[in-house]
Amino acid sequence: MSRKTLLFGVACVVSVTLCALILVKIMELHRADLKVPLVYWSDALAVHTFVKGMIDGGWYWENDFLGAPGTFQMYDYPMADNLHFAVMKLLSFAVPDFAVVANVYYLLTFPLITLSSLCVFRWFKMAYGPAILGSLLYSFLPYHFLRSQAHLFLSGYYLIPPIVMVILWVQSGQVLWRTDADAVRRLDLFSMRSLVSMGLCLLVSAAGVYYAFFACYLLLVGGLAGCIARRKIAPIGPALFLIGIVVLGVLANLYPSYAFWHAQGPNPAVGARSVHESELFALKIAQLFVPVQGHWIRCFRDLESRYQHQSSLLNTNDYLGAIGCCGFLLLLARLPRRRSSTGDLSLLDYLAILNIAALLLATIGGFSSLLSVLGLTSIRCYYRMSAYIAFFSLFAVVIALDRLGRRYLSTAWSTFLAHGLLGGLLIFGIADQKGNLCGSPYSSLYAFTKSEYQSDRAFVTAIEAALPNGALIFQLPYKPFPEGGGGTHVLTDYELFRSYLHSKSLRWSYGAMRNREVDRWQAAVVQKPIPQMLETLALAGFRGLTIDRNGFADAGATLERELGSLLACKPLVSANNRMVFLDLTAYRHALRAQCSAEEWQTRRKAALHPLPDRPDTNQ
Numbered sequence: 001m002s003r004k005t006l007l008f009g010v011a012c013v014v015s016v017t018l019c020a021l022i023l024v025k026i027m028e029l030h031r032a033d034l035k036v037p038l039v040y041w042s043d044a045l046a047v048h049t050f051v052k053g054m055i056d057g058g059w060y061w062e063n064d065f066l067g068a069p070g071t072f073q074m075y076d077y078p079m080a081d082n083l084h085f086a087v088m089k090l091l092s093f094a095v096p097d098f099a100v101v102a103n104v105y106y107l108l109t110f111p112l113i114t115l116s117s118l119c120v121f122r123w124f125k126m127a128y129g130p131a132i133l134g135s136l137l138y139s140f141l142p143y144h145f146l147r148s149q150a151h152l153f154l155s156g157y158y159l160i161p162p163i164v165m166v167i168l169w170v171q172s173g174q175v176l177w178r179t180d181a182d183a184v185r186r187l188d189l190f191s192m193r194s195l196v197s198m199g200l201c202l203l204v205s206a207a208g209v210y211y212a213f214f215a216c217y218l219l220l221v222g223g224l225a226g227c228i229a230r231r232k233i234a235p236i237g238p239a240l241f242l243i244g245i246v247v248l249g250v251l252a253n254l255y256p257s258y259a260f261w262h263a264q265g266p267n268p269a270v271g272a273r274s275v276h277e278s279e280l281f282a283l284k285i286a287q288l289f290v291p292v293q294g295h296w297i298r299c300f301r302d303l304e305s306r307y308q309h310q311s312s313l314l315n316t317n318d319y320l321g322a323i324g325c326c327g328f329l330l331l332l333a334r335l336p337r338r339r340s341s342t343g344d345l346s347l348l349d350y351l352a353i354l355n356i357a358a359l360l361l362a363t364i365g366g367f368s369s370l371l372s373v374l375g376l377t378s379i380r381c382y383y384r385m386s387a388y389i390a391f392f393s394l395f396a397v398v399i400a401l402d403r404l405g406r407r408y409l410s411t412a413w414s415t416f417l418a419h420g421l422l423g424g425l426l427i428f429g430i431a432d433q434k435g436n437l438c439g440s441p442y443s444s445l446y447a448f449t450k451s452e453y454q455s456d457r458a459f460v461t462a463i464e465a466a467l468p469n470g471a472l473i474f475q476l477p478y479k480p481f482p483e484g485g486g487g488t489h490v491l492t493d494y495e496l497f498r499s500y501l502h503s504k505s506l507r508w509s510y511g512a513m514r515n516r517e518v519d520r521w522q523a524a525v526v527q528k529p530i531p532q533m534l535e536t537l538a539l540a541g542f543r544g545l546t547i548d549r550n551g552f553a554d555a556g557a558t559l560e561r562e563l564g565s566l567l568a569c570k571p572l573v574s575a576n577n578r579m580v581f582l583d584l585t586a587y588r589h590a591l592r593a594q595c596s597a598e599e600w601q602t603r604r605k606a607a608l609h610p611l612p613d614r615p616d617t618n619q
Helices: 003-027 042-056 082-093 098-121 128-139 142-147 160-170 191-207 209-230 236-253 255-264 284-288 298-311 321-334 347-362 365-375 382-408 410-432 440-466 493-500 517-526 530-539 557-567 586-595 597-610
Strands: 177-179 186-187 472-476 540-550 579-583
Touching: 003 098, 003 128, 003 410, 042 082, 042 098, 042 493, 098 128, 098 142, 098 160, 098 382, 098 579, 128 321, 128 410, 142 382, 142 410, 160 191, 160 209, 160 347, 160 382, 191 209, 191 236, 209 236, 209 347, 209 382, 236 255, 236 365, 284 321, 284 382, 321 347, 321 382, 321 410, 347 382, 382 410, 382 579, 440 493, 440 579, 440 586, 472 493, 493 540, 517 530, 530 540, 530 557, 530 586, 530 597, 540 557, 540 586, 557 579, 557 586
Parallel strands: 472 540
Antiparallel strands: 177 186, 540 579
């Protein structure tokens, strides 16, 4: 093993060790139970459901335990995130528990981002000290904590550094072309660099539509920048070729949805986006500089408070960190610099071009608004470009520190002091970026999360003990899936998934795709008077009802009173006093006893209409 390889291996170990220590410290992981989700609300519940569905049934596209009396199908809401699911599928072979898998994957994204960043910095021959500093600061961005498990796949931005490396290769003309002995440039698809570039583009295409879309845009910018710098058209070729690979990869990931739409017809009610959302969720440059909430420096904390109270169109704080902000300003200052007569650009110049191009696309009123008006409304959250901008900014800092080191560090003593300074910058940078996104407030919130999780688990376990395997449970209130129009009283989207997350054998009504037959059937059922609703559900095969009291202005009191008088059964109430279960078994048997077998089947078909009749397994 060469000394260079050994040194790189040591740097990787040091980086991952520091990453793990920081993670344990600021998230207080020594107090966490990985069998309980780190986040148990909002979009995280949908992500956990996809993970559990993948464990239960092979993949996340379909799930027989949801959408009763039909089947949960995700085809109308496609996601190009198969890379993340594939990694979690591998984790599930070791521990088939959705909470453990989701928690471990989220925590793994930190060292993965650290390592991928370090590899890219070292590829461009940055010194180890600045490279490790930049890698760790990039891994612990506020962006990472704010996405957390609610946007788990956005938290896994470990492919951004490698794809930026590919874009820089495209800009400098170092990919898909080679210069032979006669100084003639020839196409070279099978060099190691070309193969790596194509492989990374395929991986990005399977790691989320947003990062893939931004990569395509920046590849195009890189190609055009190369053309302008060299006054040749050739650099645009590799850019377009790699964009084509990303696009084909995304289409391949979305193919199951296209096949489903071809067979069943499109569903325009799902995922509909309006033109103005591209500006509502655009990048705000100010929010790159506004510190996170609860900053430990008082003037930073006051600045954040004033901005939050006096500004409009707030979406999410994508603070670059004080060190990242310095890099951002350095890239802006680099733009007016005069270029050499040969057209050669430095690495810092290329990053400055990418940075300003990212801003022009993502900022409010930027190219994103124009694209939206032209019909590209499915991409709306352009503030997510901040993950790319943060890498450009920290890369600029790493370059600046590397150059200072090469210029001024000539003795062992000066090198020692420099590494001490880098350690101080790391401590300051992590504390600056952390705010109160985690730490002690996080732990108190996690204690509440654990208590809610345990209450739900005990509640569902008691239901499963009372009902046979495969029993159908109807969940009230009715909410469409996905994006059910916001809150129903204080019940937000996806909270009805909580019961399924603890279930092993029951089938739940929530999760029927909105505007498809099962969803329309459920919406019609809940519009009926309570006696007719109960009869319809019993005929359709449902063995129980759950009521989430958070979904009703009176905490479900009126509904429970009326149902109790009709069912004459004792309700099961969860430990947190939020969930109620009513057993329909006795009611269903009494109803069945009033009918002949032929009449029962006739009434059953009428109750399920227009759904196809399925064998009744709940006789």
